[in-house]
Amino acid sequence: MSRSTAVLAALMGVILLAGAARAQQDDLDRIPAAPAAAQAGEPEPGQRIYLEDALTLSSNRGGLPVPQPGPGPVDWQERLLLDLRAERKLGDDVSLVYSGRFNLRAENDLSTPDHEEVVNDLREAYVAWRPSGNVYLDLGRINLKSGVALGFNPTDFFKTRSVVEPLSADPSVQREDRLGTLMARAEYIADGGSVSLAAAPAVTHATPIYGTLDLHSFDPSFDRTNAADRFLIKGNLSLSDDVSPEVLLYREGGRTSYGLNVTDTFGQSIVGYLEWSGSRRADLIGDALAYGRATGTLPPQTPDLPGNGARRFRNEVSAGFSYTTESKITLNLEYHFDQASFTRADWKRWFAPGEAPAGELWYLRDYALDRQEPISRHNAFLRMDWVDALVPDLELTGFIDTDLYDGSSLIQLTASYYLNGDWTLGGQVSANAGGRRSDFGSLPQEFATLWQVTRYF
Amino acid sequence: MFKTVLIAALLALGSSALAQDAQEIVAAADRVRNPGEPFRTTITFTEYVGGVERDHDTLVVFSKQDPATRQFRNLVQYAEPARDAGKSVLLDGQSLWFFDPASKSSVRISAQQRLVGQAAIGDVLTVNMAVDYAATLLGTETIQDAGRQPRPCWHLDLVHANDQAVYNRIELWVEQGTFHPIKGKFYSDSGRVLKSIYYRNFQEQLGSVRPVEAVIIDAVDTSLATAVSYKDWRAQEIPDNWFQRDYLPRLQIK
Numbered sequence: 134m135s136r137s138t139a140v141l142a143a144l145m146g147v148i149l150l151a152g153a154a155r156a157q158q159d160d161l162d163r164i165p166a167a168p169a170a171a172q173a174g175e176p177e178p179g180q181r182i183y184l185e186d187a188l189t190l191s192s193n194r195g196g197l198p199v200p201q202p203g204p205g206p207v208d209w210q211e212r213l214l215l216d217l218r219a220e221r222k223l224g225d226d227v228s229l230v231y232s233g234r235f236n237l238r239a240e241n242d243l244s245t246p247d248h249e250e251v252v253n254d255l256r257e258a259y260v261a262w263r264p265s266g267n268v269y270l271d272l273g274r275i276n277l278k279s280g281v282a283l284g285f286n287p288t289d290f291f292k293t294r295s296v297v298e299p300l301s302a303d304p305s306v307q308r309e310d311r312l313g314t315l316m317a318r319a320e321y322i323a324d325g326g327s328v329s330l331a332a333a334p335a336v337t338h339a340t341p342i343y344g345t346l347d348l349h350s351f352d353p354s355f356d357r358t359n360a361a362d363r364f365l366i367k368g369n370l371s372l373s374d375d376v377s378p379e380v381l382l383y384r385e386g387g388r389t390s391y392g393l394n395v396t397d398t399f400g401q402s403i404v405g406y407l408e409w410s411g412s413r414r415a416d417l418i419g420d421a422l423a424y425g426r427a428t429g430t431l432p433p434q435t436p437d438l439p440g441n442g443a444r445r446f447r448n449e450v451s452a453g454f455s456y457t458t459e460s461k462i463t464l465n466l467e468y469h470f471d472q473a474s475f476t477r478a479d480w481k482r483w484f485a486p487g488e489a490p491a492g493e494l495w496y497l498r499d500y501a502l503d504r505q506e507p508i509s510r511h512n513a514f515l516r517m518d519w520v521d522a523l524v525p526d527l528e529l530t531g532f533i534d535t536d537l538y539d540g541s542s543l544i545q546l547t548a549s550y551y552l553n554g555d556w557t558l559g560g561q562v563s564a565n566a567g568g569r570r571s572d573f574g575s576l577p578q579e580f581a582t583l584w585q586v587t588r589y590f
Numbered sequence: 591m592f593k594t595v596l597i598a599a600l601l602a603l604g605s606s607a608l609a610q611d612a613q614e615i616v617a618a619a620d621r622v623r624n625p626g627e628p629f630r631t632t633i634t635f636t637e638y639v640g641g642v643e644r645d646h647d648t649l650v651v652f653s654k655q656d657p658a659t660r661q662f663r664n665l666v667q668y669a670e671p672a673r674d675a676g677k678s679v680l681l682d683g684q685s686l687w688f689f690d691p692a693s694k695s696s697v698r699i700s701a702q703q704r705l706v707g708q709a710a711i712g713d714v715l716t717v718n719m720a721v722d723y724a725a726t727l728l729g730t731e732t733i734q735d736a737g738r739q740p741r742p743c744w745h746l747d748l749v750h751a752n753d754q755a756v757y758n759r760i761e762l763w764v765e766q767g768t769f770h771p772i773k774g775k776f777y778s779d780s781g782r783v784l785k786s787i788y789y790r791n792f793q794e795q796l797g798s799v800r801p802v803e804a805v806i807i808d809a810v811d812t813s814l815a816t817a818v819s820y821k822d823w824r825a826q827e828i829p830d831n832w833f834q835r836d837y838l839p840r841l842q843i844k
Contacts, residue, residue, distance in 0.1 A: 160786050164736050164805045165638050165813045178667075178843045179693070181675045218676070222844065229756065267831055269840060272755050302699040307695035322837050324830035369836065375684045377835070398684055401753075401779070402702040457703040459778055525639065526812065554645055554671030589672035 137248055158502050179220030180228075182590040185299055187212045191581040196325070198484055202492045204346065206578040210240040212300070218257075226264070232257035232276070234310060236298070240345075248350045254297050255353045257313045260398050269320040276313035277331055279367065279381060280408050280451070282396045284514030284534060285469040285507055287410035288392035290365060290383040291333075293504045294318035294357040298345065300583060302545055302563055305516075307505075314358040326377070335362045341428045342496075342503045361386040369394075381410070388412055406449040410538035415442050416473045417508070419501035424495075424528070431493060438489055439482065447472035453514070461520040469512040474501070476510055484570045509572050511537035526551040541567020541574045559585035612727040615744050616762065617720035618769035623661065623789075624718065625796040628654040628828040632669070636817045647671060650843040652829045659683065659719045661754060663833045667843050678838045679704070683754060689838035696835050701756055719762065722755035723748035733763055735772050736788035736805055742766045743773075757784070771801065783809040795823045 189210045204394070217474060218232040234254040243249055259273025276295075280286030284304050295311040296547040339360040369379035381392030390412035397405050413422065419442030426430035453467030475483070482488050482495070501508040516532040531546035545563035567574030576589035625818075630653070648670040653662050666679040668674040675741040686704050689696045707732040719725075728745045735741045743763040750758055764770065774787045783796040785808055789801035802821070808814035831837060 159787070160807045161736075161738060163638075163641070163807050163812075164788060165636075165641065165643070165815060165817050177675075178669060179691075180678055181672060183673070220842075222842075228842070266829065276694045280695070281698060283697075305693065306693075308695060320836070322831045322834050322840070324834070327834055327836040329836070371685075371834075373736050377685070396698040398686075398698075398700055401701075402700050404698050404700045404703075406698065445672070455700065455703070457706065459702070459780070459784075461706045463703055463706070510827060521811075525811065526645075538664075551645075551671075551673070554647075557673060587673075 164199040177219075178382075179218075179395070180275075181216075181218045183216050183587050184590070185212075185216065185585060185587040186213050186215070187583060187585045189300070189581060189583045192579050193577050194579045196569075197577060198575055199494050200491050201577050203264070204242050207240040207242055207345070210238060213237045214468075223260075226262060228261045230257055230259050230261060232313075232567050238298075238553075242346065247391070249346060249348060251350045252298065253349050253351050254310065254312065256311065259313075267321055267323055269318075271318040271320075273318075274315050274358075275318060275331075276311060277316070277318065277365070278308060279365075279379075279392070281393070281396050281406040282408045282453060282454075282467055283465050283516055284532070285449075285451045285471075285512070287408050287451055287471075288379075288381050288394055289505075290381070290385070290392070291358070291363070292388065293506075294342075296505060297354075298348065301351055301547065301561065302543060303516075303530065303547070305530075312354060312358055314363065315355060316363075324369040326368065328366070331363075333359055333363040335359055337444065339424070339428050341430045342499050349460050365508075367392075383410075388414055399454075403456050406452070407555070408449065409449045411431040411446055413444055413446050414473060415444050416447070417442075417471075417475065417501055417506060418442055418479065418497055420473070421497045424500060425496050426494075435493065438493075449473070461522075463518045464518040465514070467514040467516075469507055469514060471507045471510055473512045480538060480572070484575070495576040496588050509536045509538055513537055536572035538566075539567060539571040539574075541565075541571035543573050555589050557585075557587040557589070559587065561585070563574035594634075602774055612722055612725035612744075612746055615727070615764050615769065616723070616746060616748065617718075619762070619764045619771045620718045620720050622769050622798065622800055623771060623825075624653070624655075626655065626796070627796070627824070627825050628652075629830075630798060630822075630824050630826045631820050632822040633822070634819045636819070638815045638817065640813045645671070645749075647674070650839075652826070652828050652832065654833075655718075656683070659754070661718055665832055665838075665841060666691075667841055669843060678841050680833060680835055680838055682833045684685045685833070687835040687838060689835075692840065694839070696838055698835075705756065717756065719760065720748060722752055723760060724751040725762075730766065733773060736790035741772050742776075756773070760844065769797075785809055795820075796825055 191206050191208055193206055200559040207530050215235045220231045223229055228436040230345050236252040237248055255274065256589040257274050257276050259271050262270045267540060277291045278289055286292065291314050296307050297310055297312060299307045299310060315336060316330060316331050320329035322329060336359045337356045340356040361438045364384045367379060367381040369377050371377040376397055379394040383390040390410050392410040395407045399405055418438050422431065422435060422437060426433050426435055448468040451467055453465055455463055455465045457463045483494055500507055513535045519529040522529040526541045533542050533544050543565055547559065547561040549557055549559045564580045565573040565576045565578060569575065608831040630650060631652050632648060634646055634648045637644050639771055650667050650669055652665040656663050659799050667678045667791045678689045680687040681704060686699045687696050688699050698706050726747045728747050730742065731745045732740050732742050748760040748762055753792045762818060763773040770792060771789045777786050785806050787820045788805045791803040792799050793802045795802060804818040806816040806818060
């Protein structure tokens with residue numbers, strides 16, 4: 134080593150040490166002098182209460198290829214809602230759970246005063262009891278959710294008809310305001326797996342699909358959730374630290390469905406998942422027309438539409454993966470397949486003039502929406518969630534749901550800024566994009582914005 | 591030739607002994623941070639931006655060592671802020687699940703995704719570093735602790751030794767004699783410093799003197815610092831079936 138090299142190396146060593154010392158000094162300067170703030174008060178476990186004001190402004194399309202009968206989407210809507218979820222212990226092993234939302238709303242197509250301005254959603258009310266260490270029994274209205282995917286959950290059998298007046302089209306958000314089902318549930322959770330049984334009796338009969346102008350003000354709406362006897366058995370088993378598949382068996386109204394949920398991790402950043410269900414059933418068109426006739430929405434003599442209505446085994450699949458970056462962005466990409474939903478030929482017939490009365494055609498789409506079933510057979514779903522986006526406490530979420538037949542999409546972007554622990558400000562834009570004769574491009578609502586202020590207590 | 595082999599063997603032995611010592615130092619520091627018995631504790635995170643207190647979160651952590659892996663299995667539930675109350679996270683080896691009581695859904699998360707949010711910090715604070723990292727003793731060094739007091743420390747370099755390791759690399763300073771962890775620097779896969787942690791306020795808790803506060807200095811957002819405070823340490827029997835994703839909706843913190 135030459136003298137000059139040695140001097141240079143020594144100099145670099147000194148610079149590095151000085152740099153390290155400076156870095157530590159910088160760290161120490163950023164350490165808060167005072168100890169962490171004392172707790173203001175003990176938080177109430179299991180409880181969340183918030184008051185939210187939400188204003189929606191929409192712009193709607195004219196000249197639809199299939200005119201929509203009846204009132205279209207609102208131009209504006211103002212909602213004030215009080216949301217409460219609470220849990221109270223009645224004893225060492227008994228708890229009472231309540232979850233609900235009280236809505237006041239005004240919109241351009243509601244006259245004042247009108248009972249439609251007040252809507253109370255009873256989401257959950259049940260007693261939870263643990264008779265022994267591993268066994269749990271629940272009785273009451275319970276929101277039982279299944280599935281590992283985000284955009285479409287084929288195994289979420291209790292999702293049908295349960296979502297009430299959602300403020301967002303994001304499936305992750307819609308789950309937050311759905312009605313539970315009146316049921317008895319038993320669950321056994323062991324080390325290495327669990328099994329649960331749920332039985333939901335029919336307590337009333339099926340009713341027509343609700344519009345925005347015929348909602349009940351104070352009614353548990355069991356017609357949405359308990360119009361048929363429903364049974365679910367599901368269990369999961371940990372095959373390894375990484376893999377614990379869940380299998381499901383569901384029966385409703387003479388139809389038996391089978392389901393499977395599997396997840397696995399790939400490296401540090403990726404989770405893959407597959408959700409499948411299958412049952413012997415008619416297609417969406419056949420089911421919708423039968424339901425419309427049974428509930429009186431469609432005349433009894435309404436003829437079947439040409440298509441693929443025969444009862445046979447049909448599959449529903451949601452497969453995808455999540456990927457999280459170092460900069461706190463989580464992306465979910467999913468493929469959705471519903472063998473009962475519209476084929477390309479069904480779409481062609483839906484747009485063909487004179488194929489069927491417009492009311493009947495739109496009823497098919499309302500039925501799919503009410504049951505949270507995709508209207509089209511093949512869809513791609515991309516969702517993004519970015520925590521601390523650009524600035525701390527700003528969260529950006531967005532998704533694109535694309536019909537793979539025609540490339541039309543539902544696009545939504547939401548920004549939530551957590552002002553502090555109590556206040557959140559939110560803004561949202563959504564658009565149904567696509568050609569006039571496409572899935573999303575044929576919907577009456579073209580563009581909508583939503584502005585929210587939320588106060589947590 | 592014999593001399594060369596002998597020297598090489600002695601060097602290898604010496605290096606192995608040093609590595610052994612380094613691993614033991616890290617294990618001793620782990621025992622200072624984490625009780626050996628199952629326990630629960632309440633952790634409050636107070637966030638400072640530019641030195642000004644902005645917000646705080648409170649989590650309740652249930653923790654139990656897995657005898658097979660010697661790593662901690664954690665269940666975390668948010669108590670504050672109000673918007674997150676009741677959200678729970680299962681952090682058990684590769685089994686990482688997030689449960690939101692609002693949507694009633696459990697979502698499986700990746701090791702990277704667990705780092706988004708405060709629950710990850712709660713988890714990282716209980717991680718047994720000696721299990722997931724291979725330690726090398728870099729030397730001894732006197733550094734200033736969080737209170738700017740000089741502490742003679744072992745300076746250790748920890749490199750991830752298995753897939754369970756959340757960070758690619760950690761630099762750790764452990765006080766000589768007491769084995770108190772004083773400071774840690776945590777690196778991402780790309781070699782970037784993510785955060786530094788200073789441990790402070792050592793108190794007798796669950797049978798040993800442990801740090802009941804830590805300060806996390808964010809290296810990515812240089813205006814951000816988080817003070818972490820532990821309270822309400824309790825030894826508690828935690829059944830193994832709690833570490834199931836289906837138990838998350840059943841977890842109660844009272």
